[in-house]
Amino acid sequence: MTAVRDGLAIPEIRMSPDFSTNLRYFPLSEYYRRRFGKRVYKVSVATARTCPNREGIRGMSVCSFCDQWGSAAYEELVGQPLQTQIARVSARLRERYKAERFLVYFQAYTNTFERISRLEALFEEALRQPDVIGLVVGTRPDCLPRRMLRLMSEIARSHYLSVELGVQSLDDDQLNFLSRGHDGACSLAALESLREYPEIDVCAHLMFGIPGEDDGQLKETAAVLSAQGLQGVKLHNLHVLKNTPLARLYGQGAFAPVSLPEYARKVAVFLEHLAPGVAVHRLNAVASRWEELLAPPWAKEKLGPTQFIRDYMERVDSWQGKHYQSGQWYPPPGLPQGGEAAINNGNGKWG
Numbered sequence: 001m002t003a004v005r006d007g008l009a010i011p012e013i014r015m016s017p018d019f020s021t022n023l024r025y026f027p028l029s030e031y032y033r034r035r036f037g038k039r040v041y042k043v044s045v046a047t048a049r050t051c052p053n054r055e056g057i058r059g060m061s062v063c064s065f066c067d068q069w070g071s072a073a074y075e076e077l078v079g080q081p082l083q084t085q086i087a088r089v090s091a092r093l094r095e096r097y098k099a100e101r102f103l104v105y106f107q108a109y110t111n112t113f114e115r116i117s118r119l120e121a122l123f124e125e126a127l128r129q130p131d132v133i134g135l136v137v138g139t140r141p142d143c144l145p146r147r148m149l150r151l152m153s154e155i156a157r158s159h160y161l162s163v164e165l166g167v168q169s170l171d172d173d174q175l176n177f178l179s180r181g182h183d184g185a186c187s188l189a190a191l192e193s194l195r196e197y198p199e200i201d202v203c204a205h206l207m208f209g210i211p212g213e214d215d216g217q218l219k220e221t222a223a224v225l226s227a228q229g230l231q232g233v234k235l236h237n238l239h240v241l242k243n244t245p246l247a248r249l250y251g252q253g254a255f256a257p258v259s260l261p262e263y264a265r266k267v268a269v270f271l272e273h274l275a276p277g278v279a280v281h282r283l284n285a286v287a288s289r290w291e292e293l294l295a296p297p298w299a300k301e302k303l304g305p306t307q308f309i310r311d312y313m314e315r316v317d318s319w320q321g322k323h324y325q326s327g328q329w330y331p332p333p334g335l336p337q338g339g340e341a342a343i344n345n346g347n348g349k350w351g
């Protein structure tokens with residue numbers, strides 16, 4: 001059966017059993033399952049030591065939300081040899097989830113703010129470790145020089161490689177509030193450059209709950225990112241960690257985090273305007289170090305808020321792509337390119 005949207009024939013997507021568990025969005029786990037044929041786990045490592053903001057490049061200062069660990073998942077592993085980090089984290093994942101395949105996620109700080117030769121050596125070392133099938137590289141939109149893209153492109157021809165790009169917002173006032181040190185145009189330019197290398201996957205990190213944000217911006221961001229043809233988005237609620245610039249604003253009463261119901265509403269607005277084939281890596285942020293979290297308290301937990309958002313989408317009959325309006329529709333990977341088709345089965349559920 002074939003649906004028609006904007007005059008274009010859209011093949012019906014038959015979702016897998018995993019994906020037909022009433023989720024109203026296209027989760028990363030399903031994207032990986034389609035892409036790799038099995039479950040794949042990210043092994044977070046910290047090899048970068050800094051970022052342009054921390055170095056004060058162009059007068060920049062630390063992002064208002066960022067703590068001293070620069071998003072490192074396991075501070076006890078910071079400074080350990082890469083091989084040790086991969087071995088320890090993958091062992092935990094094997095034990096907890098019976099994981100068998102891994103992507104090494106260079107997560108902390110800005111990973112491409114580095115000498116190319118060192119980065120190349122790290123990538124090669126990561127790919128030599130047992131059961132590692134690819135790489136995920138976290139970075140900022142202003143740290144993707146052409147030679148870095150060429151290096152990643154070369155690797156992506158033989159291994160999976162994804163760039164996780166800290167876009168956060170496309171609104172310049174909001175980016176200023178976050179002290180990002182780049183504007184929305186910079187993110188769009190980076191996404192355009194990455195499009196020249198289709199062998200590289202791209203996931204945009206976004207933050208919701210920034211002062212001044214409105215639904216129009218959420219919808220536009222979803223539409224703009226969809227048109228860029230990226231493979232994933234990772235959504236975060238802006239939360240306050242101790243010893244950050246945002247903590248000072250919070251203490252002065254100049255910033256208040258959004259409530260969970262309001263955040264769930266924002267996520268739904270965004271997802272309804274996002275292309276159905278964009279994988280959702282995460283619906284909400286969780287503070288890695290509880291003792292650092294000042295607000296909101298619900299950012300301590302991952303599963304509770306995630307379920308709240310899922311339940312909210314169910315209650316208000318929301319689903320990813322519900323209001324997606326574009327001829328630039330594209331299917332998730334691994335789907336037949338015709339014949340079996342549409343985005344949902346008519347009641348908003350995948351399946």
Ligand code: SF4
Pocket residue numbers: 050051052053054061062063066067070071108109110140
């Ligand atoms: S969020 Fe990234 S770019 Fe910003 S200060 Fe932290 S590590 Fe640096």
